[in-house]
Amino acid sequence: MTPLLLDINAPEFVLLLVIAIILFGPERLPDLARKAARLVRYLRVAAGNAQQQLSKELGPEFENVDFRDLNPKAFVQKHLLDDVEPIIADVKSQVADVGKTINSSSGEVAEAINSNKDHSPGGPQDVIDGANGRSRTLTPFDLEAT
Secondary structure, X not given: OOOOHHHOOHHHHHHHHHHHHHHHXXXXXXXXXXXXXXXXXXXXXXXXXXXXXXXXXXXXXXXXXXXXXXXXXXXXXXXXXXXXXXXXXXXXXXXXXHHHXXXXXXXXXXXXXXXXXXXXXXXXXXXXXXXXXXXEEEOOOOHHHO
């Protein structure tokens, strides 16, 4: 996929289109668009011819040169970041494994909590009142309800 000319996003393109309509008017805009398309086509052909001429003049040892590598951003990505990609992929897989472990253990913890609710002191309890020695039932106290 080729990047848009000058890295213009869709909202920026719409804004430029609205400004062009205001400046030039809707009558002249199609003609200007055709002229702009011809200019872009001419520049692409000129760049292609220059690339072919440069490859021919450099000789056969440079015929496999990719001129996109001369772009500093592409050069850095190709020569520096390509070495880092396997490390990043390894870290991502380890993080995914940890996530799976956490998900599986959270299910086990929830199951353990649910099974302990039946045996926990949170339910009604029979307590012997120390003052008169009678047994009475205490209702559970819910902290979240208050």
